[in-house]
Amino acid sequence: MSPLSRLALLWTLPAVLGLPNSTPLATPTPSPVEQRDVASFVGGVGNDIVSAVSDVGQFFQDLPTGTAVEKALGISASDLAAKPTEVLNLPSYGNWTDDGWNVLVHGNVYKVPNTTQSKLDDLANVFLVGTDIEDLSPAEQNQARNLTASIYVVQQGEVNVTITFVNDVDVDPQNDGGAVNAAGGAQSIQLPDETTSQGDFGAWLLLANTTGPNPKDGYLVPGNITDRVQTLSMYASGTNTGNATAYLVPPKGVTIISDIDDILRITKIWDPKEGLLNSFARPFTPWMNMPDIYSDWSQTNRDFHFHYLTTTPEQATRNYMEFIFAKYPIGSFDTRPLNFSDVSATLSIRKFLLDRIFQTFPERKFILVGDTSNSDVMKAYPQLNKDYPGNVLCILLRNSSSTDSTDHFPYDTSGFEGMPQSQYMFFNVPDDLRGLDVAKGECYNVTVRQNVTFGLQGFSLDSGTGVPRPNVWGLVLGLGVIFGLVF
Numbered sequence: 113m114s115p116l117s118r119l120a121l122l123w124t125l126p127a128v129l130g131l132p133n134s135t136p137l138a139t140p141t142p143s144p145v146e147q148r149d150v151a152s153f154v155g156g157v158g159n160d161i162v163s164a165v166s167d168v169g170q171f172f173q174d175l176p177t178g179t180a181v182e183k184a185l186g187i188s189a190s191d192l193a194a195k196p197t198e199v200l201n202l203p204s205y206g207n208w209t210d211d212g213w214n215v216l217v218h219g220n221v222y223k224v225p226n227t228t229q230s231k232l233d234d235l236a237n238v239f240l241v242g243t244d245i246e247d248l249s250p251a252e253q254n255q256a257r258n259l260t261a262s263i264y265v266v267q268q269g270e271v272n273v274t275i276t277f278v279n280d281v282d283v284d285p286q287n288d289g290g291a292v293n294a295a296g297g298a299q300s301i302q303l304p305d306e307t308t309s310q311g312d313f314g315a316w317l318l319l320a321n322t323t324g325p326n327p328k329d330g331y332l333v334p335g336n337i338t339d340r341v342q343t344l345s346m347y348a349s350g351t352n353t354g355n356a357t358a359y360l361v362p363p364k365g366v367t368i369i370s371d372i373d374d375i376l377r378i379t380k381i382w383d384p385k386e387g388l389l390n391s392f393a394r395p396f397t398p399w400m401n402m403p404d405i406y407s408d409w410s411q412t413n414r415d416f417h418f419h420y421l422t423t424t425p426e427q428a429t430r431n432y433m434e435f436i437f438a439k440y441p442i443g444s445f446d447t448r449p450l451n452f453s454d455v456s457a458t459l460s461i462r463k464f465l466l467d468r469i470f471q472t473f474p475e476r477k478f479i480l481v482g483d484t485s486n487s488d489v490m491k492a493y494p495q496l497n498k499d500y501p502g503n504v505l506c507i508l509l510r511n512s513s514s515t516d517s518t519d520h521f522p523y524d525t526s527g528f529e530g531m532p533q534s535q536y537m538f539f540n541v542p543d544d545l546r547g548l549d550v551a552k553g554e555c556y557n558v559t560v561r562q563n564v565t566f567g568l569q570g571f572s573l574d575s576g577t578g579v580p581r582p583n584v585w586g587l588v589l590g591l592g593v594i595f596g597l598v599f
Contacts, residue, residue: 181264186231200430203445205360205361213321215360220267233246259431263428271307272306273302296322314449335360341361372422383518481509482508483511522569538564
């Protein structure tokens with residue numbers, strides 16, 4: 113059974129076994145003791161399952177690379193020789209140091225092989241659970257083929273990457289996130305190391321404070337005398353595809369770190385067919401009026417830094433970036449690299465990326481935004497509040513089960529136990545966030561009932577004994593069978 117088939121089976125398991133809808137926080141729930149009994153009963157297996165399947169990045173795990181792509185497409189390395197080298201250069205952040213601005217540059221180098229439409233259709237159908245590409249509209253077919261083509265690329269290892277910085281960012285006042293075009297910083301820098309075997313590159317580059325083409329343009333503003341984010345264009349040499357923006361972020365201020373799926377866009381990660389169609393074929397669509405909330409934050413707080421984090425692997429993230437920069441304030445980006453030298457980062461990529469940005473900006477305050485269907489977020493966000501005392505202003509989480517009756521997935525609120533209610537909120541719709549001065553740490557709308565018990569939510573319990581009802585026994589047994597026979 114393929115990895116995708118395994119995941120499809122796991123995603124449909126709660127509905128098959130009759131698992132009830134996750135309990136909305138605004139309705140009565142079992143006592144905290146009963147919730148902890150369930151968590152204890154399910155143990156690590158239940159939490160591992162939630163973690164394994166409640167993030168859109170899991171849609172695209174075990175994607176083919178290198179020789180696996182060549183085999184799938186029926187090509188050889190020699191077929192790629194004449195193809196141009198392309199670069200995915202991710203929008204990134206830079207911090208102010210005693211030596212000047214230090215920018216994190218990261219991305220991937222690859223080649224796109226020739227393939228036929230029929231082959232792309234066959235490969236796309238692997239991802240379209242319960243749907244055939246022929247059943248899609250012409251626009252959806254094109255998107256599915258384009259995403260499939262972006263996945264079936266051949267990464268280029270041992271490549272030297274040179275980044276040219278230019279102060280030519282054309283910022284849109286309605287979508288600039290408060291950032292301003294840098295007045296200097298033009299230069300070219302070769303990364304110290306070649307790309308990895310999977311084509312990844314990543315390095316911190318120290319910028320010389322050079323002028324632009326016209327010396328009257330001035331210099332980069334030092335981070336210790338400005339509260340505004342400055343932008344620089346980054347161009348990867350030798351390709352027209354490696355363009356991105358660097359955001360020079362002052363040491364002090366407020367950064368909004370936002371998940372994307374089911375908080376900024378409609379994904380429905382809890383519904384495998386819908387989740388894959390929304391990720392693979394359908395145009396990305398904002399979740400309700402969430403862009404208005406982010407626009408309000410951007411326009412009233414011109415010194416905010418916006419950072420978007422998805423654990424979707426690099427190959428599948430171009431649609432994410434195009435969507436964000438069309439609908440939300442511009443900002444830096446983190447995705448899942450293809451390989452790590454740090455094993456712990458591979459096992460906990462979101463926490464690794466979150467730790468990196470917190471450690472890069474130890475004096476900044478952070479607003480963390482996500483939803484309850486993402487178990488990584490539910491675990492990592494409250495942990496950050498413990499690991500970096502005083503740095504987390506707000507944690508804002510959409511309660512996805514309260515507004516979507518198809519969300520049957522359990523979620524764990526135990527990490528929030530002991531945290532002041534004023535510091536976090538589980539909200540139902542974007543308008544619940546209106547009027548909150550998050551820059552001043554206003555995180556809780558008192559009109560939105562919380563009624564939070566701390567433990568695993570969404571399991572059905574016997575009111576008398578507090579033990580799982582038969583459908584939950586079936587879930588646990590089913591999980592055991594699947595993990596024993598499939599994984």
